Amino acid sequence: MSVVFDNLDVFLEGMRRTLELSVLSFAIAMVLGTIVAGFRVSPVPPLRWAGTTYVELVRNTPLLVLMFIMVFGFPSIGLTYSYYVSAIIVLSAYTGTFVSETVRSGINAVSTGQAEAARAIGLTFPQTLSLVVMPQALRTVVAPLGGIFIALLKNSSLAVAINVPELTSAAEDIGTATASFIPAYLGAAAAYLMLTVPSGFAVAWIERKVAIKR
């Protein structure tokens, strides 16, 4: 196990990278997913269609395939980004699908009385959505969203396939260099748990804080 402590700086750097990737991607995914959820419940058919297509296409494809398509396919559309940015785009897009569906279920959970009241005082559809429904919807789906963030922490490990190093690749490199894989992987597992378990607690705390007291 000394392998871990000898290379502690590499592990910590990997943890930092993983966290950075995940937090940035999640922030974008939240915005993207909320907007797409809005599309999917809107009365405008092309928006609904676009949202549905996006969700169904992206979530049914393995994340690795999406990564490769982004890096090896998108330059042909003229969209060439750095590998790091590409990883964030892919992770955001993939996670955004789950965010969108979760938020949509949250929207559906808000009682229709709220929307009716909003209409009654003359709010338009976008206003109803953003001022009345979304704030309530988001507060009810904090737990599932937290789960999605934790899943994203784990999914970020695939970024290594497109030249974006993070915690798992750090463990691989150390394992290969020192020929002691098991300590390296155990170290990485411990590091991931140090990220995911506190995240779980944080999510529970947030959920309690924003819970709608009825």
Add this chain to the structure above:
Amino acid sequence: MRRYRWLGAVLAVVAMTAAACGEGDDDGTVSPGGGQSSDTTLARPTFPGGTTMANLQSRGRIVVGVKYDQPGLGQRNPTNNRVEGFDVEIAKLIALGIFGGSPNDIESKIEFREATTPNREVFIENGTVDMVVATYTINDARKQRIDFAGPYYIAGQDIMVKRDNNRIRGVNDLAGTKTCSVRNSTPARNIQERVPQADLTLFDQYSDCVQALRDGRVESVTTDNSILLGFVAASPNEFKIVGNKFTDEPYGIGVRRGDDAFRNFINDRLEAIYASGEWARAFEATLGRLGIPVPTPPRVDRYTSGGAGATTTTAPGGATTTTTVAATTSTTRA
């Protein structure tokens, strides 16, 4: 619950089928045919009991780790589901020395598996494969975990660039530029040591590097010249090799550490095919088609293994040996 009984039955049937098929997930069973031009059919040799060769004979097949994505050396062809390349031909020739028979149906005794760069040592150590012939550079670090027979070819690290790039002429020109290789590979490590100022992009396979070069994300790809040549040949008019090799990469055949009997057998077999011309013919049919002239085969290195069961072996044998085709038992060489 009654309605779900049929579902349970279906699941059970699927499970049993899957479990039955799962074990031999064959990525390599191949229909025999169209191999080398027929040499004489080899008689099936006998080996001392307990040696790897005897065990392979009784098992009836050998599992070989090769590359699936390197043109000219080890590449899986989707149209006929066969693996093709120089490494593959070497593996076939060695298998011929174990099982006897003719080159045309030796493939039925070989199960090929993909041995990517990081997997090679592990596959040998845990017995997933019996030997690895996959652009496997011999070096001391690897000798800590496995043993090498051979070398059977000496490649060298070189650089590939786009056709119109005249800026990069040698390894030192890589400083300050973006270059690409495979993670945790020997070429990558060489660059990290020799030219740390190079901006190294790392992927899991070389074809990703080639695509990055094509898209202009990197300025060069660096690895063994034999591998690079395959890519140049696959995309003519796009790339070129700088042609200034700066290392020697001896390709060896990876076997389990300490298995001296097997290693000696393979080395004997290599020397045999050097002398008989089969090695040269295999080269011509694969790497030779990429424009590399057939070199003289390298001398095999019969080093003393650090592994358990190491026996003292003498200095490397000479280049010429008597070609005893019939019985290739493992003997201590004089």
Add this chain to the structure above:
Amino acid sequence: MTAPFLGDALGPRGRRTTRIVSVLSALVIAGFVAVAISRLGDRGQLDESRWEPFTDPSVQRFLLEGLRATVEVAVVSMIGAIVIGALMALARLSRTPPVRWLATTYVEFFRGVPLILLIFFSAFGLPSYGVDLSVFWYLALGLIIYNGAVLGEIFRAGILSLDRGQSEAAYSLGLTYWQSMLLVVIPQAARRMIPAIVSQLVTLLKDTSLGAAIGYFELLRRARVTGEFYVNPLQALFVAAVMYIIVNFALSRLARWLEVRQRRRFGAGSISVTGVEDLAVVGAQAQAAMGGAGGTAT
């Protein structure tokens, strides 16, 4: 599927706005798609030579073999995961604290680490302990351990989502804890879990693509090899993506249909487990398909 919470139908101004936005957004979307296609064409990605290999039956067979390998390991792993998951769920609901604690540790540990790490550990770590399996089983082992933990959570949520009245009635009849669990609770909870199992199968199928890293020759790896052989990597990836999407989409629809049917028939709520992405999606879609507010249990 119009917004369920609009309350009343759109008036003339609303309808006009909607129509304008519809036309505009349709134009914008079509514009993006057109630009993308034309750029692809400029780069030669739509050339017939790049797509032609996929009309070759042997190439098709090559890829379908990959699909078969993918489905094979997914089904076998799912069965193993169901077994482990059932054990874990029961253990977590056990009355004996050490058993409960062990199961909780298992679940929390394996749900907190990435699957790729488990697979690497299985394929690169286990052999040094003398474990000697084929690549298929290393991959399956990783998938089973991981999904066993996930399904354990799902099963536990399913059991807990059952109305307490059921187990209370069982106790009042004199059944012990385990008798009530095995005879009353589980049979009823089990049917709730089926849509969850199917949706988790979707996740499993996607996760099999990680097997390429340890040498399992499944669909994604085969597609990449094909793309490299014919120098058409984008087209090969596209074909692979389409294959995955078709299979997963069909399974998701099946899961959604099962979920809706179950809600209608048994009035059951959905099972909600955090971090299980596809399950959340299926739940949301089933909810929407049923036209609005369905409760979430647990």
